[in-house]
Amino acid sequence: MKRPALYLLALILLAASGAWAQKLNPVEKTTLELRPAVVLVLVSYTVTATLEFGNSPSTKEFSYTEFGSGFIYRPDGYIITNGHVVQHANLKDPQAQQSLQQLIIDQVLRPMVSKLFPAVEEELKRPLTDSEKMELLQKIRIRNSTPELRVFLSNRRAYAADIKAYSGPIGEGKDVAILKIDANNLPTVKLGNSDNVHIQEPITVIGYPGVASSVDVDMRNVLSMDSAFISTVTNGRVSALKTDYKGTPVIQSDAAITHGNSGGPAFNEAGEVIGIATFGNVKEVAGFNFFVPINTAWEFVRQAGAEPQSGLFNKVWSEALDAYDKGYCTEAKEKFTDVLRIMPNEAEALKRMSDAEACAASQGPLTRLTQNTTLMFAGGGAILLVVVLLLVLLLVMRRKPAPAVAMAGGAGAAAVPGPMPLAAVPAGVAPGHALQEPLAPAPERNFGRIQVTSGSLSGMQFPVTRNGLLIGRDPVKCQIVLSEDIVSKEHAWIVALEGGVVVIDRGSSNGTFINSTDSPRVSKVGLQNGDRVILGKQGAVVLTYFST
Secondary structure, three states: OOHHHHHHHHHHHHHHHHHHOOOOOHHHHHHHHHHHHEEEEEEEEEEEEEEOOOOOOEEEEEEEEEEEEEEEEEOOOEEEEOHHHHHHHOOOOHHHHHHHHHHHHHHHHHHHHHHHHHHHHHHHOOOOOHHHHHHHHHOEEEEEOOOEEEEEOOOOOEEEEEEEEEOOOEOOEOOOEEEEEOOOOOOOOEEOOHHHOOOOOEEEEEEOOHHHOOOOHHHOOOOOHHHHHOOEEEEEEEEEEEEOOOOOEEEEEOOOOOOOOOOOEEEOOOOEEEEEEEEEOOOOOOOOEEEEEHHHHHHHHHHOOOOOOOOHHHHHHHHHHHHHHOOOHHHHHHHHHHHHHHOOOOHHHHHHHHHHHHHHHHOOHHHHHHHHHHHHOOOOOHHHHHHHHHHHHHHHHHOOOOOOOOOOOOOOOOOOOOOOOHHHOOOOOOOOOOOOOOOOOOOOOOOOEEEEEEOOOOOOEEEOOOOOEEEEOOOOOOOEEOOOOOOOOOOEEEEEEOOEEEEEEOOOOOOEEEOOOOOOOOOEEEOOOOOEEEEOOOOOEEEEEEOO
16 A cells, blocks of 8 residues: 555544544543533512611611532422421421421521610610510511522523422421422433432432522622522532431431432432432431432322423433534534523533534544544444545555556547637536536525524524424424423414515414514514514514525
């Protein structure tokens, strides 16, 4: 083999090896697959305290936020967390409301009184008697707002949550709650079997500990607000399998957890949830923490009537990570784009999209060629790719050079074709071009584009193709997939018909309107440049049509 051929083969092998090099270690890849399904759970309320002392009553308002973690186990918004994380938002449980009132007394009333007495004594210029202190306490009026329960996804989007099943904290119950948010196509995690957990088995915990989150008041001056939506990953091993004083099983581990981790998932090496972070011995020594076994949560999953499922997000997210891990960066960019259409602004997807773009930009055409060829032969492995490339190279190098063409004018000499005389060239064909050269195919007609101007995909643009754009919540059939519940599974179809572009309502529940929700809902209407297609009325999704 000639030396240039060796150089070319070396370049091919080098490019191919770049495509096959893993970009994520296995533990990192597994963690990335799990992380989007872990959520931040917040219970917020305000407390108003009024002191009737003297002629001018003093009123102060305090805002309180309690937070924990949770994890999605169905793509239609079912979430598992701790009972104690959402306890004070459970208006149906008298014990939970008593606990809230006690918390207000401990955290509002007592601190307020301790600051109040010295100010009153200074005004009276004498110490208060015990009876006066008791009388003063009775003059403080406290009331609280209805607690608001919200769930924040990893893309920072917040949803109001309902409690579908509930058991009180350890000591009162099994410390499990099932929540439901109004959303679709969400990332999920798989529930495992905690009966198969063994001592010294490795576990991974994902959640939102207060010491690493700007949600915690003490950390707001240290970490950015963006950090509130970045989950923390800790690791450890199963230390013991125990029971609480009521006989309820608990898993003990040295994996680090603290307040805020409560309700978050603990995974085994297969990426299955085997426990729920519950409490730790933070007052004495670190490293002795406890988890509710996932089999305990199964009781409440069945009570809520919602068996675990996996959805579209998991499939596309896994494919995107696989492509990026193998170095197929152009393919990974496309997959991450699909992920962000399903779940806009998802933090990990945005970061990996940026990484894939940088990776694709750094790859040369030879690397992209080997990537595409590797995809074609993925079932046969890398060896088959190298063999095919080598055979092609050998065939090219073994081709004999074409015989020399005799100069014109000699006996038996072959005619040497030259450029056609200018007069002989048909109109539209450039001089010097062979007539048999194929003309470039005519480009497909431009039917304009759709830009989402309001809704979950706001800012994204989609070209109107010859087959049109189906819009709705069905990720299998629709080209523009929206998450808003006001949108039907197949809501509207924008397609080129009858010499123009029209929008056709597909029998939607909440209607399709043009330019204003005050106008009648449409069944089929032509679109002009700048027309706004409005899906539904309240909380509507708006798409704008541009003809060019």
